[in-house]
Amino acid sequence: MLQSQLFTKTSKDTPKDEVSRNAQLLVRAGFIKKEMAGVYSYLPLGLRVLRKIETIIRDEMNKIGGQEILMPVFHPKENWEKTGRWDTMDDLYKVVDKSAREIALGATHEEIVVPLAKQFISSYKDLPLYTYQIQNKFRMELRAKSGILRGREFMMKDLYSFHIDEKDLDTYYEKAILAYKNIFHSAGIGEKTFLTFASGGSFSKYSHEFQTLADAGEDIIHICDPCNIAINEEIIEEQNECPICGGSNFRKEKAIETGNIFKLKTKFSAPFDLSYKDEKGDNHLVIMGCYGIGLGRLMGAVTEVLADKKGLVWPKAIAPFSVHILSLNQDGEALKIYNALTEKGIEVLLDDRDLRAGEKFADADLIGIPIRVVVSPKSLDAGGVEVRRRNEDESRIISAQALMGFVEE
Amino acid sequence: MLQSQLFTKTSKDTPKDEVSRNAQLLVRAGFIKKEMAGVYSYLPLGLRVLRKIETIIRDEMNKIGGQEILMPVFHPKENWEKTGRWDTMDDLYKVVDKSAREIALGATHEEIVVPLAKQFISSYKDLPLYTYQIQNKFRMELRAKSGILRGREFMMKDLYSFHIDEKDLDTYYEKAILAYKNIFHSAGIGEKTFLTFASGGSFSKYSHEFQTLADAGEDIIHICDPCNIAINEEIIEEQNECPICGGSNFRKEKAIETGNIFKLKTKFSAPFDLSYKDEKGDNHLVIMGCYGIGLGRLMGAVTEVLADKKGLVWPKAIAPFSVHILSLNQDGEALKIYNALTEKGIEVLLDDRDLRAGEKFADADLIGIPIRVVVSPKSLDAGGVEVRRRNEDESRIISAQALMGFVEE
Numbered sequence: 001m002l003q004s005q006l007f008t009k010t011s012k013d014t015p016k017d018e019v020s021r022n023a024q025l026l027v028r029a030g031f032i033k034k035e036m037a038g039v040y041s042y043l044p045l046g047l048r049v050l051r052k053i054e055t056i057i058r059d060e061m062n063k064i065g066g067q068e069i070l071m072p073v074f075h076p077k078e079n080w081e082k083t084g085r086w087d088t089m090d091d092l093y094k095v096v097d098k099s100a101r102e103i104a105l106g107a108t109h110e111e112i113v114v115p116l117a118k119q120f121i122s123s124y125k126d127l128p129l130y131t132y133q134i135q136n137k138f139r140m141e142l143r144a145k146s147g148i149l150r151g152r153e154f155m156m157k158d159l160y161s162f163h164i165d166e167k168d169l170d171t172y173y174e175k176a177i178l179a180y181k182n183i184f185h186s187a188g189i190g191e192k193t194f195l196t197f198a199s200g201g202s203f204s205k206y207s208h209e210f211q212t213l214a215d216a217g218e219d220i221i222h223i224c225d226p227c228n229i230a231i232n233e234e235i236i237e238e239q240n241e242c243p244i245c246g247g248s249n250f251r252k253e254k255a256i257e258t259g260n261i262f263k264l265k266t267k268f269s270a271p272f273d274l275s276y277k278d279e280k281g282d283n284h285l286v287i288m289g290c291y292g293i294g295l296g297r298l299m300g301a302v303t304e305v306l307a308d309k310k311g312l313v314w315p316k317a318i319a320p321f322s323v324h325i326l327s328l329n330q331d332g333e334a335l336k337i338y339n340a341l342t343e344k345g346i347e348v349l350l351d352d353r354d355l356r357a358g359e360k361f362a363d364a365d366l367i368g369i370p371i372r373v374v375v376s377p378k379s380l381d382a383g384g385v386e387v388r389r390r391n392e393d394e395s396r397i398i399s400a401q402a403l404m405g406f407v408e409e
Numbered sequence: 410m411l412q413s414q415l416f417t418k419t420s421k422d423t424p425k426d427e428v429s430r431n432a433q434l435l436v437r438a439g440f441i442k443k444e445m446a447g448v449y450s451y452l453p454l455g456l457r458v459l460r461k462i463e464t465i466i467r468d469e470m471n472k473i474g475g476q477e478i479l480m481p482v483f484h485p486k487e488n489w490e491k492t493g494r495w496d497t498m499d500d501l502y503k504v505v506d507k508s509a510r511e512i513a514l515g516a517t518h519e520e521i522v523v524p525l526a527k528q529f530i531s532s533y534k535d536l537p538l539y540t541y542q543i544q545n546k547f548r549m550e551l552r553a554k555s556g557i558l559r560g561r562e563f564m565m566k567d568l569y570s571f572h573i574d575e576k577d578l579d580t581y582y583e584k585a586i587l588a589y590k591n592i593f594h595s596a597g598i599g600e601k602t603f604l605t606f607a608s609g610g611s612f613s614k615y616s617h618e619f620q621t622l623a624d625a626g627e628d629i630i631h632i633c634d635p636c637n638i639a640i641n642e643e644i645i646e647e648q649n650e651c652p653i654c655g656g657s658n659f660r661k662e663k664a665i666e667t668g669n670i671f672k673l674k675t676k677f678s679a680p681f682d683l684s685y686k687d688e689k690g691d692n693h694l695v696i697m698g699c700y701g702i703g704l705g706r707l708m709g710a711v712t713e714v715l716a717d718k719k720g721l722v723w724p725k726a727i728a729p730f731s732v733h734i735l736s737l738n739q740d741g742e743a744l745k746i747y748n749a750l751t752e753k754g755i756e757v758l759l760d761d762r763d764l765r766a767g768e769k770f771a772d773a774d775l776i777g778i779p780i781r782v783v784v785s786p787k788s789l790d791a792g793g794v795e796v797r798r799r800n801e802d803e804s805r806i807i808s809a810q811a812l813m814g815f816v817e818e
Contacts, residue, residue, distance in 0.1 A: 007476055007529050007538045033525055035481055036512070041525060042479040044540075050479070067416055070451040070459070072444055073482065073545055074562045095504045095514065097561075098549050103445070105504065116442055116450060120416050129416045131453075136482055136545065140507050152506075153483045 001321070003351040008043045010363050021216060022303040023147025025312055029366045031320075038144025038152035040296070045367065048320035050155070053295050054134055056186045056317065057157045060179040064172075066132040066159050071112045073136055075104040079111040082271045091140040105138040110268045110290065113160045118274045121286060124164050127276060128172065132159035134295070148296040149216065149256060149304070159291040162269075164276065169263060169287045176291050180210055180259050187298055188315025189305050193258060196221050197243055198232040204263040206235075206243075210293075211255035214304040219257055222250035230255075256301045264288040306391075312368030313390050321349040323407055324369035326360045328376035337375060337385065337400055346407060365390070371407060410730070412760040417452045419772050430625060431712040432556025434721055438775045440729075447553025447561035449705075454776065457729035459564070462704050463543055465595045465726065466566045469588040473581070475541040475568050480521045482545055484513040488520040491680045500549040514547040519677045519699065522569045527683045530695060533573050536685060537581065541568035543704070557709040558625065558665060568700040571678075573685065578672060578696045585700045589619055589668050596707055597724025598714050602667060605630050606652055607641040613672040615644075615652075619702075620664035623713040628666055631659035639664075665710045673697040715800075721777030722799050730758040732816055733778035735769045737785035746784060746794065746809055755816060774799070780816060 008030030015027045017034065026032045031046030042050055058068065074095075080086035086104065093105040106112070117129060137156045144152055159176070163169040177195060184193040189212050196211040211221045211230055220233035224242040231239055231250070241248050269275070269286040276286055299318075306313040316322060323341060327334035331352055338350045349369060351360050357376075364372050372395075374386040379397055387406055388395035398406055417439030424436045426443065435441045440455030451459055467477065483504075489495035495513070502514040515521070526538060546565045553561055568585070572578040586604060593602040598621050605620040620630045620639055629642035633651040640648055640659070650657050678684070678695040685695055708727075715722040725731060732755060736743035740761055747759045758778060760769050766785070773781050781804075783795040788806055796815055797804035807815055 005474075007526075007535070007540065009529055033528065035521060036483065036485045039481045039483045041481060041521065043525075044476045044478060047477055047479050065414075067453045068456055069453060070456050072448045072450060072562050074445065074448045074547075076445045093504050093506075095502050097502075098551055112444060112450065116452075117416075119442065120418055126416070131416065138483075142507055153481050 001349055003349055004353050006044060006349075008045065010366050018147060019145050020147035020149065020300075021307065022149060022300040025303060025307055025366070026148065026300075029312055029368070031312075032148065036152075038141050038150065040148055040151065045320040046299075049299055049314065049318050050295055052318040053187060053298055054157075057183055057293060057295070058134070060183050061132045061157065061159055064130065064175050064179050065128075066130045068133065069116075069131050070133050070135060071106070071109050071116070073106050073138070075106050075109075075111055077102045077104060079115065080104050083111055083268060084271070085111070093138045093140055106135070107137055107139045108292075109133070109135070109158055110160070110264070114268045114272045114274050114288075117160070117162055117286070118272055121162060121274065121276055124276050124278050127162055127164045127286065128168060129162040130159065130172070132157060132291075146216070146218070146300070148300040150218075151296060154297065155295040157293050157295065161289040161291070162274075163287040163289070164278070164284070166263075166265065166287055169265075169289050173261065173263060173289055176261055176289070177208070180261070180291070180293070183293065183298075184210060184212070184258065186317045187302055188317065189258070189302055192305055194221060194223055194228065194230040194255070196230040196232050196255075197235065197239060198260070199235050200263070203265050203267040207260060207262045209257050209261075210259035212258045212301045212305060213253050214256050214301060215254055216304045217254040217256040219255050220252060221255045222252055224250060256297070256304065258298055258301050259291075259293040261291045262289065264290055307368070310362075311366030314368045314370060316370050319368070319370050321347045321369050323348045323371045323373055324364050324367065325350045325373045325375060326357075326364055327352050328357050328360070328374060328378075330375045330377065330380065333380065334375040337373065337403065340400075341404070341407065344404065373403065410758050412758055413762050415453060415758075417454065419775050427556065428554050429556035429558065429709075430716065431558060431709040434712060434716055434775070435557065435709075438721055438777070440721075441557065445561075447550050447559065449557055449560065454729040455708075458708055458723065458727050459704055461727040462596060462707055463566075466592055466702060466704070467543070469592050470541045470566065470568055473539065473584050473588050474537075475539045477542065478525075478540050479542050479544060480515070480518050480525070482515050482547070484515050484518075484520055486511045486513060488524065489513050492520055492677060493680070494520070502547045502549055515544070516546055516548045517701075518542070518544070518567055519569070519673070523677045523681045523683050523697075526569070526571055526695070527681055530571060530683065530685055533685050533687050536571055536573050536695065537577060538571040539568065539581070541566060541700075555625070555627070555709070557705040558713070559627075560705060563706065564704040566702045566704065570698040570700070571683075572696040572698070573687070573693070575672075575674065575696055578674075578698050582670065582672060582698055585670055585698070586617070589670070589700070589702070592702065592707075593619060593621070593667065595726045596711055597726065598667070598711055601714055603630060603632055603637065603639040603664070605639040605641050605664075606644065606648060607669070608644050609672070612674050612676040616669060616671045618666050618670075619668035621667045621710045621714060622662050623665050623710060624663055625713045626663040626665040628664050629661060630664045631661055633659060665706070665713065667707055667710050668700075668702040670700045671698065673699055716777070719771075720775030723777045723779060725779050728779050729776070730756045730778050732757045732780045732782055733773050733776065734759045734782045734784060735766075735773055736761050737766050737769070737783060737787075739784045739786065739789065742789065743784040746782065746812065749809075750813070750816065753813065782812065 033041040196209040221230040223230040227244040384399040442450040605618040630639040632639040636653040675694040793808040
């Protein structure tokens with residue numbers, strides 16, 4: 001894409017109404033726009049990142065057998081009364097129809113997916129069943145000061161699994177953990193992200209979170225380094241030994257909860273009487289698991305973890321573009337290189353704007369595309385183009401012919 | 410995909426709570442599930458159709474320069490007060506936050522997109538600007554009995570264009586009309602869809618709708634066949650001559666409004682003072698257009714127009730799968746053919762379920778995949794597989810080798 005065509009612009013000023021680093025940078029770079037506290041628009045660059053995260057997540061969910069569906073935002077009150085959460089879930093938004101009928105805005109989708117699964121499950125032959133969606137969720141957050149890390153409206157992938165027994169759930173749960181690890185690795189924060197034991201609530205000993213180390217984190221985790229797992233501060237008193245090695249030598253860190261998975265067991269199948277007949281014809285409640293990950297939160301976490309003083313730093317897999325070409329009064333030569341790369345399927349942003357070099361450099365650092373390619377009279381004199389990776393300090397001159405190899409490295 | 414893995418099942422019974430043909434068929438075939446009046450879940454087959462429609466629309470919007478963004482469902486009350494629609498828009502859903510702050514659920518997005526554009530438009534150099542999104546919308550419908558044709562919650566593509574003057578808007582408006590025609594042709598209802606002159610409201614002489622002929626239509630249009638355009642019944646008294654040829658020989662038909670486009674002019678730029686400086690430094694209000702199309706409604710319209718007594722009939726471009734292989738006790742041979750086709754990138758559903766042939770035939774007709782391939786002892790004896798197009802009555806035997814050619818025809 002030609003940057004002269006992109007309708008967004010960067011801003012030098014840190015927005016006054018943002019205290020979180022992710023929102024400050026993403027707003028300045030033109031990735032998002034704040035509409036109200038906890039509610040953002042995704043602008044072209046931001047949406048490109050969000051869609052790439054979506055694709056990574058979708059691929060991993062499909063690999064573990066997930067069938068994608070799309071459930072609505074509007075939920076009938078009756079469903080939430082059945083689980084008792086109409087009155088107890090504090091952060092549920094409710095809206096009233098013309099006929100005075102009350103409707104819940106989906107804060108989570110167990111109340112929809114369980115009756116949906118019930119329509120298709122009657123026998124053990126219908127199990128296991130794995131289904132997921134990527135959909136907006138709504139939660140009445142009092143403090144929505146964390147940018148896209150914690151929204152009132154946010155996009156989430158939620159997968160639900162349905163099993164004949166706990167053993168089958170346990171096996172699938174392990175597969176889901178691996179899928180989640182793949183997602184965090186692809187998104188470039190795998191090494192900073194720890195499988196974390198957390199409170200299981202009333203229905204399970206533990207739940208598991210994925211916690212990504214970051215100063216902006218609202219959680220405290222206790223890491224057992226040899227086992228590469230952590231324990232959430234909220235259960236460290238009762239669980240003061242590592243569940244893997246039994247050790248108690250922890251490293252305490254701030255972290256962002258970037259994913260969570262639960263063994264729901266019969267918590268939601270019971271109120272809807274979601275059951276199946278076994279081979280003998282006996283009825284059993286279906287055993288469930290659920291697996292959530294916030295797309296905006298993941299994008300915000302990557303921002304918090306990887307950004308530096310100059311701006312955003314995107315890993316290749318979720319960058320809005322792979323290559324940022326800056327033309328310094330060399331639009332003809334720059335366009336040639338742009339065409340050569342885009343013809344090979346590489347996503348390129350070409351800064352062809354009529355601006356000073358310093359402004360282009362600053363914008364490139366702020367936007368954070370992984371590879372910067374400067375085409376200038378100086379670079380051409382030196383025999384090619386000047387390349388620099390966003391996460392490295394050094395730049396060097398390579399020939400235009402060698403650029404493709406550098407990009408694909 | 411193996412049909413034995415697909416978690417949805419078809420149903421022989423017409424759902425009692427649906428009066429519209431599109432919902433009756435789509436529910437029976439397992440494409441959608443009703444959650445409440447005007448609110449549906451999209452199940453795996455239905456979501457595949459929706460995504461293909463999304464891709465067709467996105468491609469056409471990108472071709473006319475649209476830059477994709479994603480605006481939120483939650484809108485600040487202040488924005489709707491500025492346009493005066495907080496009190497006047499009758500079908501706006503409103504929700505109250507913990508702090509007693511009122512929020513609108515986006516019924517349309519002018520109140521968000523205009524301030525958003527204002528952030529980036531100051532000079533004539535920033536124009537034109539075209540941006541669009543694909544997002545849920547919410548409208549308080551009293552009568553929500555038309556299945557996915559008219560939802561309380563529905564997915565819509567809305568594009569907004571920003572111009573220096575009406576002449577530039579007019580030029581772009583014509584481009585948008587062509588893009589819309591392409592969309593309806595790709596979706597298989599191009600010949601049944603008419604550009605229709607409709608009321609422009611207070612700010613323009615006409616708006617334009619795209620109306621698709623169907624018995625289920627809630628609108629009446631008057632078609633001028635030589636000009637291939639129509640006039641909406643609502644303005645036929647004041648506009649009783651064809652705006653193209655001046656004739657008055659109309660054919661009256663029922664139709665579904667499948668798209669609409671408006672010249673908004675300064676209706677929304679004025680309340681937000683969205684203006685630009687021209688070359689001389691003088692200020693002018695920005696001229697706007699908007700262009701909407703409902704994805705679910707388009708899917709519902711295709712259902713209404715193309716379905717027959719036996720079930721759904723999908724055009725190739727938006728079918729959930731391109732080929733439906735039915736294995737009649739020939740799973741080995743069927744799987745070979747399935748693998749050969751999927752390796753070529755063809756999307757195939759293979760009915761490998763342990764069911765009687767009659768049930769498989771009935772399900773294939775109900776689901777409506779464009780090409781049915783039966784692999785049976787009989788077909789193999791006759792030298793291959795039995796192929797039939799869903800929209801034709803005749804079947805014939807062709808060799809497995811010839812199948813690829815038939816599919817790509």
